[in-house]
Amino acid sequence: MALSSVNKFALRLLKDFRPGLLAPALTNTNLDIVRHRRTKHFNPKFRQLRKLKVIKVKLPKFNENTDDLTEEEIRSKMKERGMLPPRPWIENQYFISSTGGIFEPYVPPEGDGKVSPVSAQGAKQKLQFLEKKTKTMMAIRKIRSFEEEFDTPTFCKLAENIYIKAHECMMSRDEEEVIKYVTETAYPEILNNIANKTIRWKFLKNIELPRVAHARCTDVITKENIFAQITVRFHSQQVLAVYDRFGRLLHGSEIIAKDVLEYVVFEKHLANEYGVWRIHGKIIPDWLPRRDATLLTHKLPSTSETGVNTKKADTVVAQPSESETVTT
Amino acid sequence: MINNLVFRKLLNYPLLEQINHLHTTRILSAWSPLGDGPQKWLAYNKKIYPPQEPHEERRPAFVCHQRTNIKYSPWKMWYIASMIRGMSVDEAIKQLKFVLKKGAKDVRETLEEAKEMAVKEHNVEFPSNMWVAESLVGKGIVFKGMRRHARRRMGKVEYFHCHYFVRLEEGSPPKHYYQNVPKEPSEKLEEWLQQMRSRKIINSL
Numbered sequence: 001m002a003l004s005s006v007n008k009f010a011l012r013l014l015k016d017f018r019p020g021l022l023a024p025a026l027t028n029t030n031l032d033i034v035r036h037r038r039t040k041h042f043n044p045k046f047r048q049l050r051k052l053k054v055i056k057v058k059l060p061k062f063n064e065n066t067d068d069l070t071e072e073e074i075r076s077k078m079k080e081r082g083m084l085p086p087r088p089w090i091e092n093q094y095f096i097s098s099t100g101g102i103f104e105p106y107v108p109p110e111g112d113g114k115v116s117p118v119s120a121q122g123a124k125q126k127l128q129f130l131e132k133k134t135k136t137m138m139a140i141r142k143i144r145s146f147e148e149e150f151d152t153p154t155f156c157k158l159a160e161n162i163y164i165k166a167h168e169c170m171m172s173r174d175e176e177e178v179i180k181y182v183t184e185t186a187y188p189e190i191l192n193n194i195a196n197k198t199i200r201w202k203f204l205k206n207i208e209l210p211r212v213a214h215a216r217c218t219d220v221i222t223k224e225n226i227f228a229q230i231t232v233r234f235h236s237q238q239v240l241a242v243y244d245r246f247g248r249l250l251h252g253s254e255i256i257a258k259d260v261l262e263y264v265v266f267e268k269h270l271a272n273e274y275g276v277w278r279i280h281g282k283i284i285p286d287w288l289p290r291r292d293a294t295l296l297t298h299k300l301p302s303t304s305e306t307g308v309n310t311k312k313a314d315t316v317v318a319q320p321s322e323s324e325t326v327t328t
Numbered sequence: 329m330i331n332n333l334v335f336r337k338l339l340n341y342p343l344l345e346q347i348n349h350l351h352t353t354r355i356l357s358a359w360s361p362l363g364d365g366p367q368k369w370l371a372y373n374k375k376i377y378p379p380q381e382p383h384e385e386r387r388p389a390f391v392c393h394q395r396t397n398i399k400y401s402p403w404k405m406w407y408i409a410s411m412i413r414g415m416s417v418d419e420a421i422k423q424l425k426f427v428l429k430k431g432a433k434d435v436r437e438t439l440e441e442a443k444e445m446a447v448k449e450h451n452v453e454f455p456s457n458m459w460v461a462e463s464l465v466g467k468g469i470v471f472k473g474m475r476r477h478a479r480r481r482m483g484k485v486e487y488f489h490c491h492y493f494v495r496l497e498e499g500s501p502p503k504h505y506y507q508n509v510p511k512e513p514s515e516k517l518e519e520w521l522q523q524m525r526s527r528k529i530i531n532s533l
Binding site (some may be wrong): 054055056057059062063080141196197198200241243245248249250296297 | 374376377379386387388390395397398399434449450453473474485487489
């Protein structure tokens with residue numbers, strides 16, 4: 001019994017075999033090599049004393065990712081430095097010069113409203129159209145109460161002018177100027193779209209005269225604080241070429257003119273005496289056919305681990321003038 | 329949630345500096361006693377080149393990236409930076425995995441970040457199709473410490489930091505990175521022949 005237990009113990013020892021510990025002992029016995037380290041003092045106290053000569057400096061960790069720190073770690077760091085957490089400033093000034101989105105957006109009829117009124121769908125569309133038209137008329141009347149000489153044909157001319165100016169500012173990357181023609185809501189989107197790019201855009205001609213398709217008014221916070229939005233239908237011929245930072249063609253062409261049908265939303269702060277009509281957004285209907293894919297190959301983000309899956313993805317560049325339906 | 333940017337920047341300052349610089353309100357702390365670090369390298373990423381004509385050769389894309397104030401000696405880092413010059417990115421990353429130096433890790437991470445940036449922001453189609461066009465080291469902030477010597481004297485201890493800068497360019501790497509390449513035997517022979525033939529023999533016809 002005792003022998004077997006001893007054997008078991010020996011077996012366990014063998015299992016815990018550590019070559020690191022065993023190896024030097026073996027070499028010593030076999031080859032009689034004893035290593036002497038000559039750089040180390042026999043009295044270890046001097047090492048400790050040398051260490052005391054250096055005054056320790058706590059170096060900052062420059063490349064530490066502060067986003068990964070937990071709340072508790074940040075707290076302890078601040079406490080160490082005697083810093084108070086930044087106090088949230090509750091009072092904020094707001095100046096609402098534009099609304100955050102398009103309210104009651106216009107839904108462009110499928111096939112540009114060319115469905116026969118005899119068919120069921122066509123009849124339904126006509127009825128909805130009539131209902132919406134009355135609302136539009138009321139909204140225009142409301143606009144007239146603020147802006148006496150408001151008149152749709154002159155407004156359409158103004159809208160076209162704003163539309164062209166805004167695009168020209170985008171072309172020249174004039175951030176100061178572009179805010180005169182687009183609202184604060186559309187501004188960041190436009191800046192994002194023109195970043196690191198060169199845009200060549202030309203407005204050639206109108207195929208159809210721009211017309212008001214839709215108009216709506218809404219009040220914000222108080223009853224008198226009224227904003228107006230007018231959707232204008234543009235059907236024009238344009239040239240667009242987008243180049244990347246290195247001047248290489250990303251999209252479009254400078255020699256091919258395309259017919260562009262667009263519904264552009266203009267907004268004005270009616271209650272503001274100095275309010276102006278500015279581009280607020282574009283209406284992109286759901287039934288719009290898919291846009292052409294870009295020339296670049298992209299890696300799908302979800303399959304990045306598996307590696308080689310590449311796919312021709314949708315266009316990355318969301319340039320406003322691209323979002324048109326290209327008819328004919 | 330404490331995520332104020334200025335505040336996070338402040339967390340990284342050494343304690344002593346901060347005590348000297350007691351007024352840590354937002355505006356004052358916008359200026360840092362450590363300086364703003366290198367500014368020019370990343371500015372190259374903002375340059376927009378004029379559109380190319382259809383007949384012109386496609387301009388290769390490039391991306392500049394940097395990592396600042398790495399706690400490593402700039403003189404030691406130079407060896408790592410020089411090693412990967414003119415290599416393709418993937419080759420450089422592969423090689424750096426076998427470099428047993430502390431700075432190699434930072435260099436490798438910088439390269440990987442630059443690769444990612446190139447695809448996301450600079451319209452590069454295949455990140456592997458890039459090469460290390462420039463790989464430089466700069467001297468970062470130096471903290472001075474003290475060390476006691478005998479007889480009330482002292483020595484200076486310097487804690488160096490370094491910056492690492494890299495520029496990746498699209499395309500395959502060139503055959504020779506540096507200009508003064510040792511000549512091939514055939515080229516040398518050609519040169520020698522040329523030299524011999526252009527000799528002037530005095531008093532001859």
